[in-house]
Amino acid sequence: MQHLWTPWRMAYIKGEKQPTEGCVFCKKRDPESDDIEHVVARSAYVYVTLNRYPYNNGHLMIVPYEHVQSQEDLPLDALTDMMLMVNRALAALRKLYNPPAFNIGANIGAAAGAGIEEHYHFHIVPRWPGDANFMSVVGETRVIPDTLDNTYRELKAVWQELSENKGE
Secondary structure: OOOOOHHHHHHHHHOOOOOOOOOOOOHOOOHHHHHHHHHHEEOEEEEEEEEOOOOOOOEEEEEEEEOOHHHHHOOHHHHHHHHHHHHHHHHHHHHHHHEEEEEEEOOOOHHHHOOOOOOEEEEEEEEEEOOOOHHHHOOOOOOOOHHHHHHHHHHHHHHHHHHHHHHO
């Protein structure tokens, strides 16, 4: 029998949340904390960060700097920038992990599943056949085979490589 140890997930499973003051996404606006906060890339209106409680490896969020509850509250330039960053994120994830599929979208409001409903954000989740196995179906637990720090380092390197190849 093999054992899978993921102790960093216990706080999430038990519903324990670290007390925070203010918006967790607004705190990531400062580029000085990108390594600590796992911010992979930034643009004029949005940034790309790893989900602290990922559904799969490479689960990213595109977050506007502007603190709004829904995408219709964002200016056109921010919406355009967000979708361009979604495309860049898809390219980086394809290069790093080669997933055959993705879930992309937003949960607007608690009834839709938004964990942080006060600051709109967009999810990108790489998907593979069979990634919904017995652990998630029966045990209500996800097994993520890599650490956030390693995922961050690898994804940031791929993102920079792709940006350099495009001359950005």
